[in-house]
Amino acid sequence: MKSKTGSIFNIQRFSVHDGPGIRTTVFFKGCPLSCWWCHNPECRSEFNIPQNNRYNKKFATGELLAEIKRDRIFYEESGGGVTFSGGEPLMQPAFLKTMLVLCKEEGLHTAVDTSGFGNQEDFRILAKNAELWLFDLKIMNSAEHLKYTGVGNKIILSNLELLLSEQVNLIIRIPLIPGITATSENIQKIVVFLSSFSHKPKVNLLPFHRIADGKYEKLGLQNKMLKTPGNSQKDSEKLKDIFLAGGFDCEINA
Template identity: 40%
Template sequence: MTGVIFDIKRYSIHDGPGIRTTIFLKGCPLSCWWCHNPESQSAFSEVIYRPDRCIGCGACEAVCPVGAIALTQRGYVADPDRCTGCGECARVCPAEAREMIGRVVNVEDILKEIEKDVLFFDESGGGVTFSGGEPLSQPGFLGEILKACRERDIHTVVDTCGFAPREAFEKIEPFVRLFLFDLKIMDPEIHRNFTSVSNELILSNLQWLSDQGAKVIIRIPVIPGVNDNEENMEATGKFLAGLPSRPEVNLLPYHASAREKYRRFGIPYRMADISPSSGERMKELSDRLAQFGLAVSTGG
């Protein structure tokens, strides 16, 4: 079985317990305004163009087998409707102005990568984390790797936005030691406005995981002016306090580090006017959620 990944990060200490290897799967059903990995949203391999690096040699236009690339006022731009994602233009570009994002791998390839780090896992209490994108957007591929990790007694974490069919969660839940579950906004319409989908399925899946006794840590990205208001904090606190497992909560301050990535990739950044919350504000929000009897931490 194969899947599409766009990165592997080793020695991570923010994606679950201990030292971890994080595998980033491509594809996400959400389109959050503050997404830090905009290159992960498409489920397919794709070529990103960085006009600021382009030296105008035209090699990409010449090599493209489907004639998708043309010189425009924005440089050598590919027509997304014609591009097949073959990667030839990235291969010949002498200036690294075109970069292939995503590669097809099979389960054995990934297991080999994971097994290189087993010593670190054993010494630190770590393991492997599947992130993205949304790892559950490739449920068959994810399930196979998780099962193989369980057979090798490798600790597994799945970092999810929660928006996936229930059957996908049912399939992987027995092989996951910890879910890092993103909870963004409690109002369904505001959620839809900022992420492109309603939150009903997300909340339902979180309730189901909690009912199963799955170990879950809630991660809330604190986006000033979007979800850091009293109404959302109260609704969040009430919902989480009503779950049987009363999960731990981790508040993640918004930071603007993705801005440069959007600029490089030529993608409009919709959070341009937002500034990160102060430490004092993060403490206030943490204290507010703690009033619901929840264990709350801040930072990634």
């Protein structure tokens, strides 16, 4: 297979929250969204200069595969694998596809963590190439989605619809951002939307943590979440109960 080059801003080994088992998470550079609560603001394209810096490393497919394979023994022992995240991995669809195919040939379990904002044809092509999709859902009201993430949600919902109709293995991930995504009204709307599909996906709720404050300061970016407190366990449980009442398998991640 012809080698391609991709832009990667981080590789995290021994991840335990991005799919089953112990995983290597590969963070693709670039994201079309600009969520107020983003934990990885360094993924944005503006941190691109010079071309090969600590926030933007170029990898050939074979080179990245060798990095991923270094921890094969841990994947085998834990039922883990590799997760392609970002940023938005669908912004580099050809590179992503080649990596998924190469990993499959090596017998490595693959997951793609996506914002859902991407070209529908790319989603169609890639749908069956990943063994697991981690699909982020944020806000059901499109105007609010635009306000807090920089894009409306129409494309995202339509790509989710496509993946669900293809019956891929998919987990919905919802960041619980106090007062923004983590409201009963928003969660209720997500339940209604997801209930319209014949197959009910699993749902993971991701509580908000203030772990990125230092990054915003270092990069000189405005941190719009500076005054937002973390979620209380009680509030997260209440939102989880809405999913359980709707018949969904729902967990709160650490």
